[in-house]
Amino acid sequence: MAETIGFIGLGIMGQPMAINLRKAGYEVWVHARRPESMQPVVAAGATACDSAREVAEHVSIIFTMVSDTPDVEAVILGENGIIEGVHTGSVVVDMSTISPTTTRVIADMLETQGVEMLDAPVSGGEKGAIDGALSIMVGGKAEVFERVKPMFEVMGKNIVHIGDNGAGQVTKACNQVVIAQAISAIGEAYLLAESNGVDPRKVREALMGGFAGSRALESHGERMLDGNYQPGFKAKLHQKDMRIVMQTAEEMGIALPGAAAVTQLINTAVGQGMGEDDSISIFRLQQKLSGVKVNKD
């Protein structure tokens, strides 16, 4: 069966993802709140629609890539939403990062209409989206995952089916817990080095070769030393993700004190006007608090 593709949400991530699907030869129908976001995708051969409902009427697989939990709810379940146009047997694939709990609720509602759902949040940022090199963490039925996999392979490289509906979102939450704390820990290491008159660049080099080595130290750690706070991944989006983490922790009744502490740093960065900068901006606050200057910023 030749699948036809819908793509809703054409922001910094969704636009290159939809273009990559179109370039791979799929028929693509799109919708975005801001009509101008659709233009580059339409220029690549996609068809613009006036609503999510209209997209759903035309296609068999509908991807959503929007900002937050309420946006996903609106686009799928709201007025002129997917649920009003979707065919029995179609699949809704939400690639946004949202609440695992809400994801499960939406999946249940779609199932009553004979519609399957996958949650498939990504990591890898704008560059990963453009290069078709995203990490994609997928929750939902195995056979549905297999059906959508060829499309995931257009958009990503490290594609893992984790478990049932919501498992992709849980994995993304875990990912953000680890990365946020890695950034904070690297920042503390740099403060410790700099305050002792030791070159943090040399420290990074030494740490990269041992058990402290990480992708975060390699990538985020270098940008922190350069004082390069260009996103990357915006602090306000990391804030949203950590809100999901802490909300999920509350729902599950578990303690994540490390994640909670770094969330306070991210909140403060956003509060001080760094929401549009990369989430490594928490390193600015760490330097300010301790009166240590690692870079010129």
Place this chain on the structure above:
Amino acid sequence: MAETIGFIGLGIMGQPMAINLRKAGYEVWVHARRPESMQPVVAAGATACDSAREVAEHVSIIFTMVSDTPDVEAVILGENGIIEGVHTGSVVVDMSTISPTTTRVIADMLETQGVEMLDAPVSGGEKGAIDGALSIMVGGKAEVFERVKPMFEVMGKNIVHIGDNGAGQVTKACNQVVIAQAISAIGEAYLLAESNGVDPRKVREALMGGFAGSRALESHGERMLDGNYQPGFKAKLHQKDMRIVMQTAEEMGIALPGAAAVTQLINTAVGQGMGEDDSISIFRLQQKLSGVKVNKD
């Protein structure tokens, strides 16, 4: 000039390091508090001495690998210590993990005797010591580093000269800051997954492919899932290292709240009798606190 080697401290790390130096063809004189620790090294062809002083009398490069700051002070500056026997032009290379501040004081005292010092703490654990694959972080003069480098290359793989005396210890402290928080963050991610009914093994697999990927997730993260708390690196030694970190932070007047928080977890693990287990034992406490069981332990 053919260097002759002294090695003081023949514990779980020092013993294989000294044996590797002997196997590489160096003449080696050794001393350890417990005479039985010397036997395997003597069997490999080293010469046993009754004191650190006696070792220092025979050799041009003296390595120390003992437990903590006071042990290094005793072995170098104490009665029958290195300082009583050492020749002008010799080098003392402390490979223990101790206070950067004390390291600088000892280096200054040795310098008044015309003796050079390097601080060269390691990471990589017993396996790294046996395999000659340690990471070695070195502080001290560049020309002294070059002189000792052939011996470092027998014991290690990732050998970095960081800066002046103390810089190696500062780097090791940074290393421990990053690793301790990585373990704690991975533990939190596993709790979040397990409490949501998501397989933490699948989460680890997905995270390994993205920006959350790290050596800690690869190695410590796997042992945490297996409930394998065999050291590796003992919690009581990580506790000692974090004590050095927090003491240095106080001396420098900087805030390391993440490091401080994980130190509390490590203290608690040691307090609950896990000091001889691996420092990933903090994951047992995380599970206990949240009433989540990721593994059978």
